Amino acid sequence: MSELLVTPTREAGLTQAESFLGRAGRDYAKSRNYDFGADRRGNVSVMSPWLRHRLVLEEELLESVLARHAFSSAQKFIEEVFWRAYFKGWLEQHSRVWSDYRACMKSGVEQLDANAELHDAFKRAIEGKTGIDCFDFWARELTDTGYLHNHARMWFASIWVFTLRLPWQLGADFFLRHLLDGDPASNTLSWRWVSGLHTVGKTYLARASNIEKYTEGRFNPEGQLASTAPALTEEQTYSAEPLLEAVNLPDDQPFGLLITEDDCAPEIDLLPRPPAAIMGLTATPTRSPMPVAAHACEFAAGAVGDALARANQAFGVASKLVGHDEWEARVIEWANANNISVVATPYAPVGPVRDLLSAAGDKLNEQGIELRYLRRGYDDLCWPHATRGYFKLKKKIPAILKQLGLSQQ
Ligand SMILES: Cc1cc2nc3c(=O)[nH]c(=O)nc-3n(C[C@H](O)[C@H](O)[C@H](O)COP(=O)(O)OP(=O)(O)OC[C@H]3O[C@@H](n4cnc5c(N)ncnc54)[C@H](O)[C@@H]3O)c2cc1C
Structure with a gap:
């Protein structure tokens, strides 16, 4: 990972955005699913560490994208940026998913101490010693660099849950401990999505042919991966909670x-x-x-x-x-x-x-x-639409961009 990529300043984030913006249009839509490896990341923005910590605001990034591209050309990139708001808004309105995950992680650590078989399988996975080349490579890439391509995150989580049959919470925790963009909402809910718990019953199965295609032949775990991905289940059901009231500062009082x-x-x-x-x-x-x-x-x-x-x-x-x-x-x-x-x-x-x-x-x-x-106004505009699936927010993107003053349409 280059030095610039991990520099935690707003200036470095803006420089990274500037270097990517020209490719945020149709180029991104065509090539974003390819994981070419850590030294060829030009097809994605790698903006997540700065966006996650709000060193650069989503709204600012969207404004710069729309200054260079028509909405129709950059639609895919814009929609990806809104996934962050979707997950944040959804978790905000289902906070028990987070508290249950936290409680489960505490007992998960105790389980690791008590169950030698689980402990060994977990250790092999996080040290990249499972014998599944791509998975082992990504485990090391994550711990060495703090970043993984989105597709690699999906494959990794799927292999963790369905091939290695490890608890999803331990995988989510492994990501959260190492990612520079480690984010409670995007991370927890993506792991739940892969496992069939977010969109209930719908799972993500990593396939060797898909990995081969989108890594341009760097990996092909033919015969090593689970061939089915039966959805995980849980006893709890999570209903939506109201958003906290937005507050202002009292007039004239120092703060x-x-x-x-x-x-x-x-x-x-x-x-x-x-x-x-x-x-x-x-x-x-x-x-x-x-x-x-x-x-x-x-x-x-x-x-x-x-x-x-x-x-x-x-x-x-x-x-x-x-x-x-x-x-x-x-x-x-x-x-x-x-x-x-x-x-x-x-x-x-x-x-x-x-x-x-x-x-x-x-x-x-x-x-x-x-x-x-x-x-922030951006969250106020997005979060009320993040009560169910992403589609509800996605439909509102043009209207939200207009309300933010970023588009005329
Ligand atoms: C299992 C799993 C765990 C994840 N954990 C995290 C996490 O802890 N923190 C995190 O920021 N993202 C997480 N993601 C989402 C996504 O993988 C990263 O945001 C993205 O890969 C970051 O790379 P990029 O900036 O080059 O993305 P680009 O493709 O350039 O996208 C631009 C921006 O859009 C947003 N974005 C794109 N895809 C997603 C997505 N699927 N979900 C949410 N936002 C998205 C990000 O802010 C990203 O920086 C996870 C995805 C999966 C499948």
Whole structure:
């Protein structure tokens, strides 16, 4: 992976977007499914690490794409960008899927300790020692680089669940610990989609011929993969929960800005006026009960550090960064020192950051500190359409682009 690809700054993200934009039209639609290998990624944008941490906003990327291409030419790319909003909005309205996955991961780790057979099979899979060449290669590519092509993620998850018959939660956790774009919504729900739990009963089967075609013959696991993919089942059913109310900041009252790894562009279109103080929080090690890869932690910490520096410049306010294990006491200390009773944070969607913030809510309230989640207009427009399948949101894309002022149609 090139150095630029892992540089956790907004500037590096914008440079990466600029280098890809010319290919976001029909070229992308034709070639995006090919995984040519880590040194030939020009057919996809590789924007996910920056988009996931909101160093670059989806809205900005869409605007740049539409400045270069007609909607009809770039439709496929635009639709892919909206998948991120779909998954985030869906998990936001089915938060128990996340809490059940988290609970299951805790017991999953205990199971690994108690069950030697499961432990060995799991270890072989994550160390890339299963004997299935492509799978072993992707396991190493993931741990070495923090990125996998979308098609490789689908094949990998399918082989994990249906050929190796390992629990999907352990696979999702392996991804979340290593991906630079590790995202609670896209990751958990994609693993559930492959397993037949998201679109209930509909699974994704990895086929040797498909792998051979889309890796241009780099791999052909003929005879090594499961030939059927019976959908996994679960006892729980998940009904939609209402979205949290969007909130604003109180007029005239000074507030502190808390920047997290979920939104690292707080100086863009979010605050009605400058904050009185700024603090940064990282929660990356809490993505899993198992150790999270150093490169994922470094990317997120770098992203928050970059956001603090930009916010500092934009608002002329000093800032500091804290880790997840000390932040509650530090927030209280910081708020008191700056005479702040309102802390605003860019909306933290369902996931590890939100878990931390929710757990601290009562303590902050006891100290007279109120936490307010500021949601972006883009999420407000997309999330209400993410209650069921993707198609419902997809149909609304032209109208959403118009409401965002990005298209006339
Ligand atoms: C099992 C599995 C796990 C995944 N885990 C994650 C994850 O943790 N974090 C993550 O960001 N993506 C995840 N994805 C989605 C997708 O694979 C990546 O977003 C994409 O491969 C990133 O590469 P890119 O930026 O080059 O994508 P491009 O093809 O260039 O697409 C542009 C952007 O559109 C969005 N996008 C494209 N495809 C998807 C998709 N299927 N779902 C959601 N958004 C999409 C991303 O923001 C991406 O950066 C997962 C997919 C699967 C099948």
